[in-house]
Amino acid sequence: MKEYYVYIITNYDQSVLYTGVTSDLVKRIYEHKNKLTDGFSQKYNLQYLIHYEVHNDINIAISREKLIKRWKRQWKIDLIKKINPQFIDLYNNGNIMAIPQI
Template identity: 45%
Template sequence: MEKQPCVYILASGLNGTLYVGVTSNLIGRVYQHRQNLIVGFTQRYGVHDLVWYEVHEQMESAILREKQLKNWSRVAKKRLIELRNPLWQDLWPDLA
């Protein structure tokens, strides 16, 4: 897959713990999270479900968006997820 900047949100389940990240390889990065290949927050809290993502043209805009989302309240992040994914379904099967 060619590099494509993306911002993504992972969750531990419906209304669960959230993680906001940025990557240039969404499939590869989410795979790493799901397989617990990345030691840290997502591994510790079982945050593996891809519930939202946004594709960007440039990595700079993706990084700015990630920083913006990280500063949002949990309620605002939930609203963002539920606009496109009201049931918090794991989007991984459609992506992979």
């Protein structure tokens, strides 16, 4: 079964949070880290994966992404802190650290 990921990335000082969706999380974060994507993430140097969720249905993943994008910043921070209270980068040289399901 194919998996889809809703993810949140940030910059060094965590001043910007970006929410996205992808079917290949490792590739997508690699692209962000190496500035292979034009636009918002490149402009704000967003390269630290601080949250992700796995979904088996692309429609659910897209709906979740849209929902999180509408959230207030503090709600996003609260979501991240449930799983990753230290805001550590969950991407390490092509490997994604496992996180518990919420």
